[in-house]
Amino acid sequence: MKIHNLRLRQFRNLNNVSLKFHSGLNVIVGDNGQGKTNLVESLVFLSSGRSFRVADDSLLIHTAKEFASIDADLDNSTQLKVVISDKGKYMQINQNTVKKLSDFMGQCNVVLFSPDDLNFISDTPRRRRHDIDLELGKMSNQYIGLLSSYNKLLTERNAHLKSNSVDYDYLEILTDQLIKSEEPIICIREKFSREIIPYISEIYQKLTGTEALVSLEYKSPVSCDGDISSKLLQRMRDSLQRDIETRMTNVGIHRDDFIFKVDGSPVLHVASQGQRRMLMIAYKLALVELIHKQSKTYPILCLDDLFSELDSGRRKSVVEMLPDAMQVFITTTDLSFIITDRDHYVFEVESGQVRQKLGGSV
Ligand SMILES: Nc1ncnc2c1ncn2[C@@H]1O[C@H](COP(=O)(O)OP(=O)(O)OP(=O)(O)O)[C@@H](O)[C@H]1O
Ligand SMILES: [Mg+2]
Known part of the structure; x- marks a missing residue:
């Protein structure tokens, strides 16, 4: 492109x-x-x-x-x-x-590296989700649709939890729907972090002249294997009382995070400013390789x-x-x-x- x-x-x-x-x-x-x-x-x-x-x-x-x-x-x-x-x-x-x-x-x-990317590692999970969602959205129209229906359902569920009389049957319907739209998102995010890791590691090693192993750990309520719906349902049930007390949905992909690790330790705790910079460059260059692998064409960098x-x-x-x-x-x-x-x-x-x-x- x-x-x-x-x-x-x-x-x-x-x-x-x-x-x-x-x-x-x-x-x-x-x-x-x-x-x-x-x-x-x-x-x-x-x-x-x-x-x-x-x-x-x-x-x-x-x-x-x-x-x-x-x-x-x-x-x-x-x-x-x-x-x-x-x-x-x-x-x-x-x-x-x-x-x-x-x-x-x-x-x-278009994949961008901007000076603000250096804050990716120290910033909030929301920011990391936002950035990765943007990349996934550019790669797949379907992903944007999934995310937008999840967000609508989440807003509805949260609004209901904030209402004065919670209708448990209605809450259950919303929970079921939320789980359905959440399942594919977990799998897409998990696949993304799994597939990008080898590229990041290879590029980071070349840039730094080290053998360091980089990983991007995806933290979600459940992993994308086995009966995901049942596992999610269990997590939601466990959290129901808390949801009612706090009047919001506490479990779900809206709380996901992505953590960069070097040789098993979170980058935030161990890496110098220069190493973080190298890591973010490696991440962006890995992203373009992943896009190339999936779409057979390079994005613009x-x-x-x-x-x-x-x-x-x-x-x-x-x-x-x-x-x-x-x-x-x-x-x-x-x-x-x-x-x-x-x-x-x-x-x-x-x-x-x-x-x-x-x-x-x-
Ligand atoms: N809406 C606007 N209308 C007119 N000028 C604008 C507008 N928004 C920003 N600018 C001007 O654009 C300039 C900044 O441009 P830009 O951020 O592209 O700079 P840059 O060349 O990237 O600089 P740096 O090397 O510092 O990053 C400023 O002079 C600013 O006043
Ligand atoms: Mg500038």
Whole structure:
């Protein structure tokens, strides 16, 4: 999957930008505050239909303008368009308006590494679930549907638990339905963590020059084997009294967590800042390999502001590890950070203007 052309109008400080990208490596260079991350944000928006920085879409519109738009031509001849205005956003695939965000998501799968990913390990379980759900949602439309029906049922069950008179028959119906929608989610999340581990370990070992074994432990109410429904039902029954006392659902995939471990110990307790960074890079590179394995095509990878924090040896190894067949966008404040003999394009960003610099290799 690749983006051939991108046109932005009034997207943040990128007032009017029209770019043709390299099918391999694209380097976006510029001083602080010029618009590099804004450019990456527009690519991520094409993938997930939302910004990774703000919840309020209207912040993406250039101040004092009425709308922002993103147009892109993909390598499979698909055209994507998003228009954001104060009335909301509308999305088009090949000039056909798409009503559901889930139908738009994943048309062009963009995997992002942003500086905020370094907080993934120390942040809350909710954040980890959110990030992994987003990746799983881009990989499967069905997953988005499952999650959304689970969340609706959960809201309904919690509302009922908060009501003044709890109807036990109704609660049982809701519990049964909740369990049905929960079961496949547990199995998808478990499969994801199981399948990504070998990739993370291999990449982490290459990046750090160690033999460390990395794992991503999935913590859920029950495991995806045997009679999952009965096991879940038992857990729910055990928790019923507590649910009634606390007036909320205490057991379920809305409490799941994902824990990174290195050689069996939680990363949060043992790893240095630099090791965590390596781990998150390994995770993102593993994610692209997993997506490639499942969909037979590489996603687009955006590495925002990664290189300033790495030593020169690590910068070189990260670039060398990027598969040639994958389209990559790297932002940097300093071109000398990107050491590669691969053919690539360089785009210079200054005050919201983007110019392609002539010359390929640095
Ligand atoms: N809605 C908006 N309208 C106009 N300008 C905006 C809007 N939102 C953000 N900006 C401007 O975009 C700039 C920040 O862009 P961006 O975050 O892409 O910088 P950057 O090049 O990635 O910098 P850094 O190297 O510090 O990460 C700021 O100057 C900010 O004022
Ligand atoms: Mg930035």
